[in-house]
Amino acid sequence: MTGPADDLEQIRRSTGLSHAELWFRYFELGGMSTALEVEAYLYGALVPDAEERDLLALALNERIAEAGGDHPIAYTDDDIDGDLDLDLDARG
Amino acid sequence: MSQADDLGLVAALPASPDVVDAALRVVTALAHATVGGADGVSVSLSRHGRLTTVAATDDTIAQMDRDQYATGEGPCLAAAAEGHWFHVESLADEQRWPHFVPRAIQGGIASILSTPLMAGPEPVGALNIYSNTASAFGPREQELAALFATQASTIVTEAHVDVTAERAAARFRRALVTRENIAIAKGILMSRHGITAAAAAAILRRRSRREGTPVGRLAAAIGTSPRIDQPDAVE
Secondary structure, three states: OOOOHHHHHHHHHHHOOOHHHHHHHHHHOOOOOOHHHHHHHHHOOOOOOHHHHHHHHHHHHHHHHHOOOOOOOOOOOOOOOOOHHHHHHHHO | OOHHHHHHHHHHOOOOHHHHHHHHHHHHHHHHHHOOOOOEEEEEEEEOOEEEEEEEOOHHHHHHHHHHHHHOOOHHHHHHHHOOOEEEOOHHHOOOOOOHHHHHHHOOOOEEEEEEEEEOOEEEEEEEEEEOOOOOOOHHHHHHHHHHHHHHHHHHHHOOOOHHHHHHHHHHHHHHHHHHHHHHHHHHHHHHHOOOHHHHHHHHHHHHHHHOOOHHHHHHHHHHOOOOOOOOOOO
16 A cells, blocks of 8 residues: 555545446456445555555546546555566567 | 326336337327427437437438437437437537538438436436427427426336336446456466566556556457557657
8 A cells, every 4th residue: 555545535536436436447447345345445444455456546547537637546566666567568 | 188198198008118119109299299390209218228219200300310329429319418408409500519410401400409318317318309490499399398308208217117227237247348358458468478467457557547548448459459568669
């Protein structure tokens, strides 16, 4: 986790997505947690693992991108493997 | 028998899809006869996730609906998507929907009034009234259109043609396809690069961020074109 789950809840509100809608998008992206668990993550009652947290961040980022923004929410592995994709591409 | 009685009778018909369609055809015929200036009326309904004309007073009108589905724009689509009515007072002056409007003018249509059909808070279709005369629809006609749209909505909802659930199911099916595409794309990346699932997910996320393309679309492209995850030479 790079930041408190509270940040995601605040961003969710600013995007206008309901909890149900956010869960649906997260599920579509491969999320494994239930809607109730996702709400618990957002309110800080449960702590998601990095993968689930990043899927929530991705769902919110994609929503913001749809509205014309970029992807403002960082991912947990952004700072550790900054060039991961480029390295892999170069090798592939 | 009064008009209201006619409508009540229509709503009391038992529900099978055929009967629902027949009831909606009666509503369009009544609207056609009642709304001043109406040269044709149709009802579009969301079925299997897309709009279909289930009743139209004639072929020209059915074609007007089809032209909107084909161009992906027009007052019918807008009303069915946004849940409030759209009024085109004069097609000759209409700036919205540049692909559909010329086709409508060619079909001899001069004004259109599209009123949404609602299943609770959800728009599920539209009642469309077409006229060969510009400015055919004033406040009274709009009120009548709303009445007939409400009636058509009632027929659809009370017939238990659960359009909302059907649409939710269609959306859920699409979501499952996306989810599967993402899993497949991750598998391709893992196998190709000898990496973990988490690393494959990170690649997709980052490419999505860099290119502004949703992960679902990237994943579908990776699944159908095996070399798509390779970088451009300039990257």
